[in-house]
Amino acid sequence: MHAGSLGRYILQRLALAVPMVFILLTLLFLLLHAAPGDPVTATLGGRLPPEEIAARKEALGLNDPILVQYFRYIGGAVTGDFGNPITDPRSVTQIVLDTAPATIELAVAGMLVAVMLGVTVGALSGRLRDTPFDIGGRLFGILVYAAPVFWTGLLAQLFFSVHLGWLPSQQRSGGFDAPKDITGFYVLDSIITWDMAALSDVLAHLVLPAVTLGLLVGGIFIRLVRVNMLQTLRSDYVEAARARGLREHVVLFRHAFKTALIPIVTIMGLQFAMLLGNAVLTEKTFTWPGLAQALVNFIAARDYAAVQGIVTFIALMIVAVSLLIDILTGLIDPRVRY
């Protein structure tokens, strides 16, 4: 009975994701085609002879009617073909495969930091409402959110790498120690190959960027968990749990805290998007060779085709993550399955 309703719920979510993807891609297409001129001229105009540019445009299908281009774009996007950059011989799909693991690894590590920080400080703040701990916790949450990641990253580099010399400040690994590239996720690769030297090196490189990124989202989590905790603490079922004579720590953990976490899971998709956005800044600060860094470079080169491809991939990833989060919520919270 439960499995059936969960299956139905997942199908429902999938059905909702389809129009979402469609509208998101359409918006992106419109936005990127709002710029005047064509991508080839914008990127290479003045650097190649006009006939060369015309030939390139023809080859990329840029002379086709806009609707044809639109359907080609949508069709490509849903089949995993994100087009070809003008300034890079690789396809966008290949670029994504090369760089996305680095970004995802960073984002996941950042999320981990954020959740650990947000949940502990937020829950304690909510429980100890209006005490000095609460005020300090709230202020800390606001401060870490208010500090731009590139600035915090810079200060962290200055202190932990330059001043103390404890942690590396650039790149994903020290070069020689890099694990054999299997999945592209270095932490995973070094565990698969059981290469401990690589693992410690990779983790050391991951610490500063992940903490820098995680602090930012952690600040948001602190606020959220605190507010949810305040609300569940005064909820009817918490009072009823007390009335049944349960021990205070059981009331706090099993009844107040656990339900307070559900909204956190629900908005994790949104926070993941924010994390990806700020990964752009983190990757630049720590010269992390990820997808966001690639996007920034293509933007600097005004390579429309590549930008469109990468952004499309990001959009699909966002929808996939929010779908995943929805399913996770369904698993945790029995109410939403109905």
Place this chain on the structure above:
Amino acid sequence: MGRNDMTSTPLRARLHHAWRPFRESGRIARGLIYSGAGVIAGFLLLAFAGPLLYPYGGTQYRVETEPGEFATFPELAPPSAEHWLGTTKDQFDVFARIIDGATIAFTVMTLAVSIAMVVGVTLGLFSGYRGGRLDRIAVTAMDAVYAFPPLVLAIIVAFVLGAYVSPGVVSATFAVGVVYIPQYFRVVRNQTLSVKEEPFVEAARSFGARNRTVLGRYVFFNVVQTVPVILTLNAADAILVLAALGFLGYGVQPPTPEWGYDISQAVDDVAAGIWWTALWPGIAIVLLVTALTLVGEGLNDVVNPLLRARGKAGRKLNAMPRLRRARRQDDAERLAARVRDLRVGYRTADGPLWAVDGVSFDLRPGECVALVGESGCGKSSMGRAMLRLMPPGGVVHGQVEIGGTDVVTAPESEVRRLRGERAALMFQEPMTRLNPLQRVSDHFVEMIRTHRPKTSRDEARSMAREALVQVGIPPTRIDNYPHEFSGGMRQRVMLALSIVLTPRLIVADEPTTALDVIVESQILSILERLRAEEEVGILLITHNLGVVAEACDRVAVMYAGKIVETGPVDEIFNNPKHPYTRGLVASTISLKTTELRSIGGYPPSLVDPPQGCRFAPRCPYVMDHCTRRPPELAEVGPEQRAACFLYPGAGQPVPYDVAVPSGDPQVSGI
């Protein structure tokens, strides 16, 4: 304050009302707002007066010493009297750039948020008003934009705009503003949609008010509290997005001073050990964003009723001292509960109040006593106080003896062990009293094993099944979640939870109010059986006299925190003595009713209760001395007592010419 008067009340009164939460807000919320506002004011001063006071401009790299003679600023000079915060590698003055950066930040922030708000509100009103397919597409599109990484969105917008205009304030403003449109859209659209269907809008339309004016005004007053919160938090975020764009090189045109861009220019300095070029712009960002967030958070604390602190404002009440160890009393009678001079107080912004003020009664095993009265008379406070379940700021005084323990003074662990085991409390809202994430079985197992640690899981489950059977729920449903039950079934689950450990006392606070008549009589008959077969003492708190007549032996009538009359059910219904009880009985409809009577006026404020009898202001029999001192409970029948000066024994001689009411008030009047 009905919503229907919204169109007729003047704007000022409505805004005054919207402002009320702020006036009533706690110290911390105000502290957040004031300190944040102070810092913002400082930055505004810096942004607009700074350029006039500080000698240098943000893009100035030299100073004219004599006409035609220029001295360039030093490169990367540390802070000094000349250059307060040092100079950059481009020979700019850091402090001058902070000042000009503040001007840019305020300009972009204000414009961006205004654009987002205007566009979002307009689209939201339109979409919600139109409804239909257009609305659905707009909602999905806005959700899509909202889900997209805001920073990436801003970068792309800046990138596309870069093809039309050279980077600067205009492109940065639009790039930042686009990000926030969905939030305003969502709030306003949802409001419009819900307001559109309200009957009073229909009514206002039929009076000839123009559709859109009415709609606009309602939506405005419904969002006027939430939008400022979003606005401030967006403004804070806008500063960060602008700085990020600047850092990546898509913000304003270099060398225009902008904090994010300035930090990007200082990256290499940091590696060389030069700290002042990167530190100050960063601190400026952190300070301004923190200040804006503080204001937003503070406003949210004020506006969101769920976040308002309870029991924090006003004068504090002293709690009764707790004992280290429970004092055991062996009373010969073995009462289910013995209550003496119980007082329950709360802290409120208007001053402390006593919701229950000196209540005493006994509850024998196997007896059902009803506690009746209007809402707000202190009944529910009584129920909770019986188990010392007090909200923050609430205190209990007096004596509540259950099973030889004085609940009021016993240590917490002692009282906790009592709850659920020896005395159970049932609440009135069954829908929200079970933990939505736990199966029904978890509720039982958890509770049974807390009180009887030696019970195994299986034993606990079979006890739970038995209890469920007793309340008429198929034991096969033991592993269902609360949301899989109807309201009536949930209340029976709550009842099963209350009886599973066979308590000697059940306090049932309006256990049937939210339920239909059939479920009501089921619950009452279960309580009746427990009383007769298990000798459980029941305190039934209700305002429903029909329920009382069906289930109880004795009645205690409460008015404004005091018991005004007690007696056997028959006497209370057929021959009530206290004028309030008479009014209460007269106002219920029965077959005997010839006309519907009700008591005029309202119960008094408990912050400042009347000095004498609390019912005096509404009493048709009021005499001079009623307003001077409170009456005591006078014996008016074999087991009946009334706190009224109409009867001898209330503490005042009764004048001989007073017409004392008697008989059934539905027949003979109050």
